[in-house]
Amino acid sequence: MEVSDWDLVQKCQAGETSAFQELVSRYQQKIFMVVLGLLRDREASMDVAQEAFFRAYRKIKGFKGGSSFYTWLYRIAVNMAIDAQRRQKRNPLDFRENMDGVLEEQNEVEKDPFSNAHDKELRAGLIAAINDLTVEHKAVIILRTVEGLPYKDIGEILGCSEGTVMSRLHYARKKLQVKLKAFL
Amino acid sequence: MIKRCEDIRDRIGAWMDGELSRSGAEEVRVHLESCPACCEERRQLEKLQASLKAVLVAGPSNVSFERFWSGVEQRINRQRVWHEDFFGWVRDLSTPPQLAWLVPAVIILVLMGMFSLESFFPGSRLAVRRNNFAAVESIDGFGRNVAVLRENETKTTIIWLYQNQEGENESTGEKSDASPSF
Ligand SMILES: [Zn+2]
Numbered sequence: 001m002e003v004s005d006w007d008l009v010q011k012c013q014a015g016e017t018s019a020f021q022e023l024v025s026r027y028q029q030k031i032f033m034v035v036l037g038l039l040r041d042r043e044a045s046m047d048v049a050q051e052a053f054f055r056a057y058r059k060i061k062g063f064k065g066g067s068s069f070y071t072w073l074y075r076i077a078v079n080m081a082i083d084a085q086r087r088q089k090r091n092p093l094d095f096r097e098n099m100d101g102v103l104e105e106q107n108e109v110e111k112d113p114f115s116n117a118h119d120k121e122l123r124a125g126l127i128a129a130i131n132d133l134t135v136e137h138k139a140v141i142i143l144r145t146v147e148g149l150p151y152k153d154i155g156e157i158l159g160c161s162e163g164t165v166m167s168r169l170h171y172a173r174k175k176l177q178v179k180l181k182a183f184l
Numbered sequence: 185m186i187k188r189c190e191d192i193r194d195r196i197g198a199w200m201d202g203e204l205s206r207s208g209a210e211e212v213r214v215h216l217e218s219c220p221a222c223c224e225e226r227r228q229l230e231k232l233q234a235s236l237k238a239v240l241v242a243g244p245s246n247v248s249f250e251r252f253w254s255g256v257e258q259r260i261n262r263q264r265v266w267h268e269d270f271f272g273w274v275r276d277l278s279t280p281p282q283l284a285w286l287v288p289a290v291i292i293l294v295l296m297g298m299f300s301l302e303s304f305f306p307g308s309r310l311a312v313r314r315n316n317f318a319a320v321e322s323i324d325g326f327g328r329n330v331a332v333l334r335e336n337e338t339k340t341t342i343i344w345l346y347q348n349q350e351g352e353n354e355s356t357g358e359k360s361d362a363s364p365s366f
Contacts (some may be wrong), residue, residue, distance in 0.1 A: 017260070021253055028252045037240050042247065050252065054259035126235055144201065145236045151203050166198050173197050177232055184228040 005069040012060045020060070024053050027070060030147065031077045037142035038081040039088065040131070048084050052077035067156055074143070074157045082135050122183035129179040137172035140165055188215070193225050200229060291321060292343050295332050 005026070011019035031052060036045040056076050063072055130138060136158075143154045151165040158165070177184065192215045198204050199212040216223055317334040331344040 017257075021257075024253050024256055025249075028249050032247070032249075032252075033241070046247075046252075046255070050255040050259065053256045054263075057256070057260055058263070122235060123239060126239055130236075130239070141236065142240060145233070145240050151198075151201070162203075166203065169201075170194060170197055173229060173232060176236075177228060180232065180235075184231050 006065055009060060009063060009065070009069055012057070013063075020057055023069070023073075027073060028053070030070075031073065033146050034074065034142055035077055035081045037146055038078070038085055038135070038138060041088070044084060044088070045081075048080050049077065052080050055080070068153075071153050071156045074147075074153075075159070078139055078143070078157055082139065085135055118183065122180065125180050125183060126176070129176050132179070133172055133175060137168055137175070140168045141172050141176075144169060189219060189222055192216075192219070192222050196222070196226050196229055200226070200233065291330055292332075295319075295343075296341070 003022070005023065008019045008023050012023070028049065032045060032049045035049045035052070036042065039045045039048065052073070056073050059076075063069070130141070133141065139158060140154060143149050143157060149157075151162045151169075154165045155162045160168075192212055195204060195208065195212055196216075199209055202209075204212065216226060316336050318332065320329055320331045329346055331342075331346070333342040333344070334340070
């Protein structure tokens with residue numbers, strides 16, 4: 001039977017670094033994808049994701065298990081990604097590689113869901129529309145879409161109520177829908 | 185009917201996410217069965233959701249996580265090294281010969297503060313008056329001294345740290361607080 005996150009956390013708190021390594025391997029990809037969704041820069045996202053785990057490691061003694069480990073971890077990572085994005089907006093030249101490049105590569109290999117010209121336009125429009133969202137709207141869209149998290153967990157991660165998550169998601173989708181009207 | 189449709193459309197997203205109460209979800213479902221306009225809204229939202237998934241979820245295929253842990257581990261180790269460095273530095277600092285150099289630094293800061301006090305609080309008793317000033321202060325038991333010379337015309341301050349070559353005890357120190365003429 002798989003050891004629970006909480007058991008691993010307690011081992012970390014007792015100073016077992018290998019238990020933390022196990023937690024990292026469980027969540028590295030998920031955390032990276034969420035950060036990448038927010039930053040759209042692969043190298044920066046890798047860096048922020050690793051930094052987020054490091055911060056979690058430093059703070060793990062203070063984790064009491066009131067929420068699940070992953071919402072706690074996501075909270076750290078999302079806050080760091082949001083901070084990084086604010087810096088990114090101030091210094092856009094530091095972040096040249098963007099999501100478009102990342103997506104080109106991914107779609108060459110994966111089954112391309114945007115196979116025809118119309119769909120390729122939809123994808124390009126969608127990327128631009130996501131980029132135009134406020135960071136709060138982007139965060140709910142990504143946590144819901146990438147992770148399929150329930151509103152309650154998204155609220156815990158972002159430090160807001162379920163109702164706020166619901167209304168942010170509604171407005172974010174509305175904005176995307178309006179911008180992509182021609183493609184939907 | 186328009187008002188009703190608006191109300192339903194505001195909730196279609198949450199309904200798709202399975203986040204409505206049982207009765208709320210039932211209300212949306214029943215309405216959708218009989219309202220083509222809201223069904224179209226649902227279709228658009230579903231297409232949007234599918235496109236978002238395609239863009240955001242499928243991970244870039246060539247991202248390798250092989251070195252991910254080593255990146256985290258490096259940060260952890262760097263922190264340890266930093267901690268050790270810092271405490272080592274504090275330890276070194278608190279051994280007498282090194283600590284001695286903190287003393288002149290503090291004396292210099294205090295003297296400079298007194299000089300600048302005069303410009304901010306002209307009447308202050310603590311402030312050094314507008315005239316020339318010289319002081320020599322022994323700062324520790326290792327024969328080190330600090331000399332401060334202040335020439336008021338040109339507002340030049342010379343601070344001079346030096347160590348007695350002979351190394352004899354100068355623990356009492358001598359203070360020439362007079363205003364010498366340079
Ligand atoms: Zn309707």
